Amino acid sequence: MIFMKNKAVCLISGGIDSSVTAYLAKKENYLVYALTINYGQQHKKEIISAKKIAKLLRAEDHIILNIDFKKFGGSSLTDKLIEIESNRNLDDIGKNIPSTYVPARNTVFLSLALAYSEAIDADAIFIGVTSTDYSGYPDCRKKYIQAFQQMAKLATKKGIEGKTINIKTPLIDKSKAEIIKIGLDLKVPFKNTWSCYKGEKKACGRCDSCLLRLRGFMESKNKDPIKYDFLPNWYKI
Numbered sequence: 619m620i621f622m623k624n625k626a627v628c629l630i631s632g633g634i635d636s637s638v639t640a641y642l643a644k645k646e647n648y649l650v651y652a653l654t655i656n657y658g659q660q661h662k663k664e665i666i667s668a669k670k671i672a673k674l675l676r677a678e679d680h681i682i683l684n685i686d687f688k689k690f691g692g693s694s695l696t697d698k699l700i701e702i703e704s705n706r707n708l709d710d711i712g713k714n715i716p717s718t719y720v721p722a723r724n725t726v727f728l729s730l731a732l733a734y735s736e737a738i739d740a741d742a743i744f745i746g747v748t749s750t751d752y753s754g755y756p757d758c759r760k761k762y763i764q765a766f767q768q769m770a771k772l773a774t775k776k777g778i779e780g781k782t783i784n785i786k787t788p789l790i791d792k793s794k795a796e797i798i799k800i801g802l803d804l805k806v807p808f809k810n811t812w813s814c815y816k817g818e819k820k821a822c823g824r825c826d827s828c829l830l831r832l833r834g835f836m837e838s839k840n841k842d843p844i845k846y847d848f849l850p851n852w853y854k855i
Contacts, residue, residue: 661817794834
């Protein structure tokens with residue numbers, strides 16, 4: 619008897635969360651179809667990282683879609699005239715919606731993943747959102763994912779036929795330290811990931827994403843393998 623693996627579309631940005639999520643999909647014996655969105659962010663280092671992760675995962679395919687969110691504006695990740703928050707107190711991250719929020723980004727990404735899933739008859743979409751250590755983005759919450767899951771059932775041929783495309787968020791309740799520990803167990807190559815909002819040669823060590831990443835590595839008692847231009851004085855390994 620031939621065992622047929624199920625297919626999963628994995629949204630891979632090149633960062634820690636999406637990379638660990640894709641490796642978890644592989645561990646669950648899914649055939650991984652990687653999807654990366656080049657949405658007009660100010661740098662392409664995370665796209666380079668996404669390519670490396672998809673290759674190391676031996677993804678069945680890796681599609682990179684170009685969608686220019688710069689035309690809309692409204693985010694410091696796509697508009698150089700808007701300042702990216704830096705050097706914030708860790709306790710303040712998540713208390714408000716920062717300038718790095720890209721309007722409706724996850725809704726657009728999940729919609730594209732849903733279309734891809736239907737086209738290849740995939741059973742699941744994996745996305746690395748987390749509502750624990752997050753930057754205050756409204757589209758990373760459980761309530762949002764549950765609402766999108768319901769919409770997916772209503773909006774697709776598979777859903778109407780009773781074949782649900784499951785939106786899987788295995789890290790939704792995990793802290794960054796827990797995610798890093800899971801990734802290390804799965805042998806995720808963190809040296810090939812990129813989290814910094816800025817695209818310099820080294821990670822800045824000052825933006826919210828760098829700070830959350832550094833805290834995660836510190837709390838997991840592991841050294842971050844990537845290089846930083848600056849390290850906050852609380853980072854002790």
